[in-house]
Amino acid sequence: AVHGLDRGRRCDHHRHGSHHRAENRHLRLRALDGRSDRGQVQRVCRRTDPQSLTDPAAVTADALLESSAQRIAAAFAAYNGEFRAITRRAKSRFEARDWHGSQQDAVERIDLYDKSVNRLVEGMRAHLGERSQDRHLWQGIRNRFHSRTAGLPDAAFARTFFSSVSRRSLGTVGVAPELEFTGEDLDPLEGAGANPEVTEYGFRGDLQLLFEDLLGDLDLRCPWINFDRSVEHAVQDIEAALNRRPERPRLLHIKILRPIFFQSTRAYIVGHLATEAEILPLVIALQHTERGLFIDAVMLDEDDISIVFGFTRSYFHVDLERVVEAVVFLRQLLPRKPLSELFTVLGRAKQGKTERFREISRHLESSDDRFVHAAGERGLVMVCFTLPSLDVVFKLIRDRFPPVKNVLRQDVLDKYRFVFKHDRAGRLVDAQEFKRVRLPKARFSPELLEELAAETAETVHLEGEDLIFDHMYIERRMMPLNLFLRDAPEEAANRAVLDYGQSIRDLAHSNIFAGDLLLKNFGVTRHGRVIFYDYDELCQVTDCRFREVPVATSDEDEMRSEAWFYVADNDVFPETFLNFLAFSDAQRQLFVHSHGDLLEADFWRGIQRRVREGDILEILPYRPRRAVSSDARNRL
Numbered sequence: 001a002v003h004g005l006d007r008g009r010r011c012d013h014h015r016h017g018s019h020h021r022a023e024n025r026h027l028r029l030r031a032l033d034g035r036s037d038r039g040q041v042q043r044v045c046r047r048t049d050p051q052s053l054t055d056p057a058a059v060t061a062d063a064l065l066e067s068s069a070q071r072i073a074a075a076f077a078a079y080n081g082e083f084r085a086i087t088r089r090a091k092s093r094f095e096a097r098d099w100h101g102s103q104q105d106a107v108e109r110i111d112l113y114d115k116s117v118n119r120l121v122e123g124m125r126a127h128l129g130e131r132s133q134d135r136h137l138w139q140g141i142r143n144r145f146h147s148r149t150a151g152l153p154d155a156a157f158a159r160t161f162f163s164s165v166s167r168r169s170l171g172t173v174g175v176a177p178e179l180e181f182t183g184e185d186l187d188p189l190e191g192a193g194a195n196p197e198v199t200e201y202g203f204r205g206d207l208q209l210l211f212e213d214l215l216g217d218l219d220l221r222c223p224w225i226n227f228d229r230s231v232e233h234a235v236q237d238i239e240a241a242l243n244r245r246p247e248r249p250r251l252l253h254i255k256i257l258r259p260i261f262f263q264s265t266r267a268y269i270v271g272h273l274a275t276e277a278e279i280l281p282l283v284i285a286l287q288h289t290e291r292g293l294f295i296d297a298v299m300l301d302e303d304d305i306s307i308v309f310g311f312t313r314s315y316f317h318v319d320l321e322r323v324v325e326a327v328v329f330l331r332q333l334l335p336r337k338p339l340s341e342l343f344t345v346l347g348r349a350k351q352g353k354t355e356r357f358r359e360i361s362r363h364l365e366s367s368d369d370r371f372v373h374a375a376g377e378r379g380l381v382m383v384c385f386t387l388p389s390l391d392v393v394f395k396l397i398r399d400r401f402p403p404v405k406n407v408l409r410q411d412v413l414d415k416y417r418f419v420f421k422h423d424r425a426g427r428l429v430d431a432q433e434f435k436r437v438r439l440p441k442a443r444f445s446p447e448l449l450e451e452l453a454a455e456t457a458e459t460v461h462l463e464g465e466d467l468i469f470d471h472m473y474i475e476r477r478m479m480p481l482n483l484f485l486r487d488a489p490e491e492a493a494n495r496a497v498l499d500y501g502q503s504i505r506d507l508a509h510s511n512i513f514a515g516d517l518l519l520k521n522f523g524v525t526r527h528g529r530v531i532f533y534d535y536d537e538l539c540q541v542t543d544c545r546f547r548e549v550p551v552a553t554s555d556e557d558e559m560r561s562e563a564w565f566y567v568a569d570n571d572v573f574p575e576t577f578l579n580f581l582a583f584s585d586a587q588r589q590l591f592v593h594s595h596g597d598l599l600e601a602d603f604w605r606g607i608q609r610r611v612r613e614g615d616i617l618e619i620l621p622y623r624p625r626r627a628v629s630s631d632a633r634n635r636l
Contacts, residue, residue, distance in 0.1 A: 064128075064137070069144040071127060072120065076161045079116040083109060087347065090262035090317035095221045097288055099265050099616040106314060107421050113350050117164045124169055138166055139178045146181070153322045156181075156188045160354045167436075173468055174438025175361075188339055188355050189324055196325035197258045198271070203251040207235045210254065218260065220267070225292040234284060237298035238273065241280065249275035254282065257329060262317045264423065265618055266296065268308070272333055273300070281305050281333035285622060297622050303527055306334055308621045311430045311476050312531050314423050315347040323348060344430065353432045356392075356474060363390050364443065371444045373451075376480035377520045380405050381412060381536040383455055385448050386477055395431070395473040399458045406569075407536050415535040416473060425510040425619040427503045429523070429533045431473040438466045478523025481530060482582060485519065492528070497587045499530040501595030507532065508598075508607045509617035513541045517577055542611055544572045546604040574599050 086109045093102040125132045145162050149155040163180035166172065175182055199217065201210050211231045224230060242248050256271030269284040283305050287296040299305050307313075309330070320326050327342045334342070340359055344352025367389050374384040374393050383396045397412050419428050441449070441462065452460050452467070459470040481500060485493050500522060507514055514521070515537030523531050532538075545568065577599055583591060597603040610617060 061140075064131075065140045065144045068124065068127065068137075068141045069148055071124065072141070072145055072162055072165060073148055073158070075116060075120040075123075075165075076158050079112065079161065080157075082116075083112055083347070084319055086112065087317045087319045090319075091220070091260065094262055094267050094288055097265075097290075100614065102262070102264065102317075103423065105317065106423070109317070109347060110315075110349070110421050113164075117161070117168060120165050121168050124165065133170065135170060135179060138170060142166065142179060142181070154324050155190050156186050157323065157348060157351045159186055160351050163354070164350065171436070173436040173463075174466070182358070186354065186358065188343065188351065188358075189328065192324045192328045195322070196329045197321060198255045198329065199258055201254045201256075203253055207238065207251070208232075211235055214254065214256065214269075218269070220260070220286075220293065222288050222293040225289075225294045230293075230295040233295050234298055238282075238300065241300045242275070245277070249277040251275050256282070257318075257326060259318045259320055259326075263314060263621075265616060266620070268316075270330070270333075279332065283308060285620075285624075296624050299622060302334060302336075304622060306337060307426070307527055307529070309334060309337065309342070309345050310426065310525075310621065311341050311344070312424050312426045312428055312525075312529075313345065313621055314425075315345055315349065318346060320346070323351075344432075349432075353434070356432060357434065357437075360390065360392065360474075363387070364440070369443075371439070371448055373445075373448055374477070375483060377482070379534070381407070382534075383451060385444075387443075391477045392474055393477045395475065396452070396456045396459065396469065397471070398455045400455075405536065412536050415538050419535055419538070422512070423510050423619075425506050425512070426529070426621050427506045427510075427532055427619070428512070428535075429475045429478070429531050431475040431533075431535075434472050434474060435470060437469040437472055438463075439469065441465055441467050475533065476525075478525055478531060478533065480520050481522040481524055482519040484524045485583075485587070493587065494590055495528060496524055496530055497583065497590055498594055499528065501591055501598060503530045503532060504598055505595065506619045508541055508604065509619055511541050511607075511611045513539055513544055513572070513604075515539055518580060519582055539570075541604065542608050543570060544604070544608075545570050546572050546574060546601040546608070548601050549573050549575055572604070574601050574604060 086105050089105050090102065093099070093105065128134070128137070131137050142162065146159070149158045152158065159181035163186075166179050170176075170179060172179060199214075201214050203210055208231055211234045215227070215231060215234070242251065252274045254271060254273050256269055261268040261270050265287070267286040267288070269282075269286070271282045273280040273282050280300050281302055283299040284295055285297040285299070285308075286293060299308065309316075318326070323343070323346060326346065327339065330342050331337070331339070338356070338359060340352045340356035342352075343355055364387075367387070369387060369389050371385050371387055371394070374386045376384070380402055381398060383398060384393055386393050397409055401407060416431055416433065419431065420433075422428070424430065442465065444452070444467065461468045461470070481496060484496055488496065500519070503522065504514065504517065514532050514534075516534060521532060521534035523533055525531060578588065578592070581588070581591070592599070607617075
């Protein structure tokens with residue numbers, strides 16, 4: 001990009017603080033057709049007489065269809081506007097280092113979709129009156145809404161919103177194409193062109209000058225600790241990456257998405273490098289401490305960036321005019337990541353969920369293998385099954401739990417909902433909740449059908465040739481840790497043991513205690529990361545009482561098979577953890593050497609104290625490559 005700036009003046013400016021060329025840039029809120037929310041609401045409502053919006057008896061059939069479609073379009077515009085308003089707060093939160101405010105915004109934004117849909121469902125019932133359950137009428141509203149959204153940016157998301165409203169209004173089971181949007185009508189990339197919000201920086205022989213421009217264009221009101229040093233870090237890392245190629249390719253340009261990506265305590269610049277030979281992904285992590293802003297890491301490896309955009313992380317807050325264009329751009333950087341996960345990680349969880357089910361449906365049409373039990377030990381709370389040719393797991397809550405599990409069905413639902421809203425810290429799988437799912441019975445193995453009939457009859461029903469699942473969770477499939485350790489080479493197994501301890505530590509730092517630490521409740525991803533996925537005994541660290549095991553005062557107490565002292569429901573004895581972990585002797589020694597403090601009550605009480613005092617304990621999705629100083633890093 002040619003900016004027409006005097007280099008000497010520009011560099012001098014950076015030495016004295018951050019350059020804010022975009023400081024006064026006007027931020028416009030777009031929804032549906034790219035106009036402002038207020039304008040959108042006026043556009044969708046202005047052609048209808050006010051009475052037609054409140055009295056269905058006073059309108060013609062056509063006017064009722066039009067007013068209903070307009071109501072839904074206006075509600076979506078309002079939702080989308082509020083979603084983006086919350087998202088835009090991330091910038092000021094980062095600038096002010098208001099990490100607790102960021103956490104509150106994340107929960108508020110997650111809750112917003114259901115609140116908006118439920119409010120509209122109630123409004124549509126009042127609007128349609130006795131015809132609120134008229135499926136023929138809803139079919140007409142669907143067709144009218146389709147016409148109104150044709151050709152608009154992110155039309156698929158508007159139609160997903162409509163489908164949520166129609167399904168909840170009518171209690172749709174399975175898929176009803178005449179009442180919601182599926183197939184071609186819900187193409188997630190509809191309208192995607194070549195117009196992502198990107199800036200291109202051409203390489204003219206001096207990478208340092210390029211990065212002075214790139215970093216100088218950031219719209220952040222944060223002083224740099226040392227702007228020149230940050231430029232140097234970026235240049236060094238990129239030069240090293242290019243030099244590792246067999247024949248160093250010539251750099252052509254760098255493209256970045258203009259909106260900054262915010263997640264937890266970090267901001268990210270996302271883009272790619274174009275060389276004569278290939279396109280390299282580029283993600284730059286920025287940290288803001290009390291002293292100022294600096295580059296914390298430069299990532300140019302697909303695997304590293306995939307973890308940053310992973311299904312175990314909290315959603316990004318990034319204000320995008322056209323989400324679909326950003327997804328297309330990100331797909332170039334992460335070609336192995338499903339579209340559903342890209343939409344989800346950008347905060348469009350409902351659209352990601354819809355696309356996930358579309359992916360499953362398309363896969364069923366092109367495959368013939370059967371659903372079978374998922375690998376691993378049989379769960380006491382969940383029935384877990386999978387399709388061998390598809391990398392997802394389906395989880396159903398059993399009708400009854402054995403006495404050893406002191407939980408109710410509602411407790412399990414509450415735990416999964418809690419995880420959905422909580423910072424997953426890269427260690428909790430994103431389990432998507434589905435209701436009234438229809439799957440062909442013929443695709444299920446006899447053994448699985450037998451268990452479903454015996455264990456989930458209250459939520460799984462036979463209807464014709466299909467099984468109807470009233471409720472289920474779908475999540476990415478991983479290799480259970482206990483099976484991984486059994487079959488993996490020694491070096492890989494040892495890395496998994498160490499990362500298992502790190503996952504417990506990371507969860508603790510996010511105020512999560514897994515509860516059941518058995519290896520079977522953890523999985524290993526393709527990146528070798530250990531992830532927790534069994535939530536029925538999960539709780540907050542601050543809700544536990546961590547204790548040392550009392551010393552026995554007599555031989556009789558010492559010989560008892562059960563605890564001779566009182567144990568409350570929330571009592572936890574960390575020194576006993578190792579007794580339940582099926583490690584080999586060598587793995588046990590490795591775990592104790594690296595993570596022995598996890599077996600001490602003092603460690604957990606220390607975490608409790610810090611969380612209660614309001615400390616933000618970071619769990620980064622990358623390994624920092626640069627640091628101003630350990631002091632700067634720890635003062636958050």
